[in-house]
Amino acid sequence: MSSVVVNNTLHVNFLGAKTARRAVLAFFCLCFIWPAEVKGQKVYADNYIRKSNNVPAGWWDLLPPYNKKTVLNENGAANGGDEQFATLLSSAGLILDIGAYSGYVEIQYDEIVPANTPTYIRVDGDEGLLEQLLGGTLGELLSGVAGSILGKQIIKVEAKDSNGVLLFAQSTLGGLGSADLKMVKDRNGYYHLMFTPDVPYQRLRITNLATALAGLGIEFYFDVYEAFYYDEACNYAPEFISYDGRGINLDALNLGGGIVEHPENAIDDDPATASSVSPGLLNVLGSSTQQFYFTQASAPTDEVMVTLSGDPSLVDIELLSNVSFKAFNGDSQVFEQDLGALSAELLGLIKLDLLGLLGDGEAVTFPVSPGVPFDRFEISVGSFLDVDVGEALNVHEVQRTVGMPDFGGVTGNNYSICEGQPLSVSPQSYGGASLRWYEAQEGGTPIGTTESLDIDEVTEDKTYYVSSVDECSGEEIESARVAVEVDALAVPAQEDYEALPSQATYGEGEVVVLGPNLELSAGIENPQFSWSLEPDGVPTITDELVVDKGGHTVTYRLRPDGALEIEGLLPEEEIDEVYLILQNGDTGCSAIEAVEQVFVILPVSWLRFEGYAKENGNYLNWEFSAQNPLMQLIVQRAGPGLEWYKIGEISLSSDHIFGGVFDFPDEAPASGINFYRIKAVQLNGKENYSTVMRLDSEIERQQEFSIFPNPVMDIPVLRNHSPKKFDHITVQVVSQSGAVVDRFTLDQLLPGQAKKLYQGKSLKPGGYVYLIYTQGHAQQIKVIW
Numbered sequence: 120m121s122s123v124v125v126n127n128t129l130h131v132n133f134l135g136a137k138t139a140r141r142a143v144l145a146f147f148c149l150c151f152i153w154p155a156e157v158k159g160q161k162v163y164a165d166n167y168i169r170k171s172n173n174v175p176a177g178w179w180d181l182l183p184p185y186n187k188k189t190v191l192n193e194n195g196a197a198n199g200g201d202e203q204f205a206t207l208l209s210s211a212g213l214i215l216d217i218g219a220y221s222g223y224v225e226i227q228y229d230e231i232v233p234a235n236t237p238t239y240i241r242v243d244g245d246e247g248l249l250e251q252l253l254g255g256t257l258g259e260l261l262s263g264v265a266g267s268i269l270g271k272q273i274i275k276v277e278a279k280d281s282n283g284v285l286l287f288a289q290s291t292l293g294g295l296g297s298a299d300l301k302m303v304k305d306r307n308g309y310y311h312l313m314f315t316p317d318v319p320y321q322r323l324r325i326t327n328l329a330t331a332l333a334g335l336g337i338e339f340y341f342d343v344y345e346a347f348y349y350d351e352a353c354n355y356a357p358e359f360i361s362y363d364g365r366g367i368n369l370d371a372l373n374l375g376g377g378i379v380e381h382p383e384n385a386i387d388d389d390p391a392t393a394s395s396v397s398p399g400l401l402n403v404l405g406s407s408t409q410q411f412y413f414t415q416a417s418a419p420t421d422e423v424m425v426t427l428s429g430d431p432s433l434v435d436i437e438l439l440s441n442v443s444f445k446a447f448n449g450d451s452q453v454f455e456q457d458l459g460a461l462s463a464e465l466l467g468l469i470k471l472d473l474l475g476l477l478g479d480g481e482a483v484t485f486p487v488s489p490g491v492p493f494d495r496f497e498i499s500v501g502s503f504l505d506v507d508v509g510e511a512l513n514v515h516e517v518q519r520t521v522g523m524p525d526f527g528g529v530t531g532n533n534y535s536i537c538e539g540q541p542l543s544v545s546p547q548s549y550g551g552a553s554l555r556w557y558e559a560q561e562g563g564t565p566i567g568t569t570e571s572l573d574i575d576e577v578t579e580d581k582t583y584y585v586s587s588v589d590e591c592s593g594e595e596i597e598s599a600r601v602a603v604e605v606d607a608l609a610v611p612a613q614e615d616y617e618a619l620p621s622q623a624t625y626g627e628g629e630v631v632v633l634g635p636n637l638e639l640s641a642g643i644e645n646p647q648f649s650w651s652l653e654p655d656g657v658p659t660i661t662d663e664l665v666v667d668k669g670g671h672t673v674t675y676r677l678r679p680d681g682a683l684e685i686e687g688l689l690p691e692e693e694i695d696e697v698y699l700i701l702q703n704g705d706t707g708c709s710a711i712e713a714v715e716q717v718f719v720i721l722p723v724s725w726l727r728f729e730g731y732a733k734e735n736g737n738y739l740n741w742e743f744s745a746q747n748p749l750m751q752l753i754v755q756r757a758g759p760g761l762e763w764y765k766i767g768e769i770s771l772s773s774d775h776i777f778g779g780v781f782d783f784p785d786e787a788p789a790s791g792i793n794f795y796r797i798k799a800v801q802l803n804g805k806e807n808y809s810t811v812m813r814l815d816s817e818i819e820r821q822q823e824f825s826i827f828p829n830p831v832m833d834i835p836v837l838r839n840h841s842p843k844k845f846d847h848i849t850v851q852v853v854s855q856s857g858a859v860v861d862r863f864t865l866d867q868l869l870p871g872q873a874k875k876l877y878q879g880k881s882l883k884p885g886g887y888v889y890l891i892y893t894q895g896h897a898q899q900i901k902v903i904w
Contacts, residue, residue, distance in 0.1 A: 164199070166229065170190040170193040174189060189208050191208070197345075207340070208220070208222045209329040209339050210329050210338045210339070211330060232348060236348050239303070252302035255361060274312070275328060276290070276314045279320060304361065308383050327341040355518075364408070385514040409497065413493075415494065419492055422550075423446075423486070423520075424519075426515035427482065427483060427512065433503065440501075442498070443457040446491070448494055498517070500512055521588070521597070527547040532602065537703070545570055545572070554570065556572045559584065572603075580604075610703065614638070617635075619634055619717075627724050629724065632685075633699075645703060647703075648701055651698045694720075726744060740781070743809075748802050751770050756788070756795055760869075789816065792815055794812070824838065831904050834875045837868070837875075838872070838874075850891060853890065863876075
């Protein structure tokens, strides 16, 4: 799928080809509406020409039968549609063909019938013969079981020109395996001979023959009601069915029942009825096929809706591989797909589990899309293991319908669009003549009949529905409705996201890592981040981008986790702007902002900064290198509030101003969390910092405060050993005689902080007690001056 914005309207283009998946979503969303039965116009052979003579005729007229008629009501075959019929009689006669006779009737169309146009001859006769002929090549096998007259009574059909010259002939001798002459059945249960000459013709002769196998004196009858073909008028409904079978289990057939029961129920427009086939009648390599005939070829977009059910015991993985669908155009097979492949497509498209649904024993309707013109559709059922004869697979209905709109592939009918933007929705292709758009799954009034549904402003997630509409012989045919999902995606705002560096400072030569961060409250359903060096976000950094800075290069590298690495930055160099783009899904709903440069490239490279806690304090160890000389290293500590104070300093000798390895013991860490960092001071006074390290101390402090050095050498220092911050401290100094010799206050003392007591007086040598008063706490400290 691709999209493009033209005049502030998003147009979505799809590239997929039509497959059987096209129709499933609409079917799954709503009940399929069966099209009204729309038939093509019948053209009858309504001219009676001649019939066979009475028999016998000659000197043996003295022997029976006496002037026997071979055709009764011969005009009935040429009165199409009025339920009259001509009866054709035949007999093998007596010994040596004495008294043998056959009956025929010859009728004619008004005009020449084009080659390869099927003629349908409605007939009646012995039920066993007709049903076995309906079974095609299965007929001979069925005759062995049922004791049929197949092979004893022969029906012959001939095509002639208007002068009676024979052009083409076919008969039922040996069954109806030929594509030129088949027995078919219509939705009313009437039998028809489907005769398809490969030459133009105008006249038909239908003959009823008896063979010597029939037995002496046996008479066969055969009724001919009418003969017709269909003109080019539109027709969606299948008019006829037949069936066939191979590898049938004779022992199972002897238990009773045919290979297909009530085949006409599959085209009677009543989903409550069904034809049925028992896979238990088939041998390991056997198969049964039901054939559905349409009177004209379909459009390439037309689909077939199939409704199946079966005994739950039948429904396992075998069903998916042993049921298949085929489509033919004339004698050529143009499509084949088994139920397993179709089920996989449906499951991948809309999670429609055919196997699970059929396992419930209910009828399930699903679409099959050949994607090419066809005039015959077949359902084949192969053999199943360990299946009883009585277990049936039922075909409730087979209908051709106008193809539903095709949006091109699995997700073609799902649209995502930014909130507030316009959207134009249109299928890639559709069958029929027009489209109808709805806001309801079924029923309701159409909201449009245009080629596309144009939405001025998408404000919410919503489902629309669209169907294809066609007109057929004055009747309207409407497909099932395809669901069109429209998702309104939130447009990202700059406050929804930011880029954060992995640390605040980087030494020269270290790789800067920027990671995207999305606020949990942003409401972005499908966040997608990208990076660019351009304010409009084009082009994005897709792999690695190298920027020439003159004396060196800076490399921008996209990591698999979406973070951006920057390598080659120098201290005090102006850093190029980097832009972070947040997009919601694939729609182009995006925001772009410059990344705040909240990191610093230091001239000092902190190669290592480590530490560990011991019972008597925390120990720090680090290593650095610098291009510019350093003057001093200051060790700082902070509590959980990250308020930093100095706990030590190291003046660097000339041997270490460009780097070295250093240790520092913190013998009085605060109990609990301690953070440490090293501040490096250059000779020119510039400062930079190491990374921050955390060490937790489990030392329990009995005294919150201490004064050092003790004895006092110059100015005493008060240290806060607790993790608390004190905003007001009163210090009172008492001599050994109990007299108060000094009193002063401190405004603030941070956790772990040490502060020189400049406010105090210089005292005479001797011993004193310092009384430290804080909020709810008092402590005495003996100090020697």
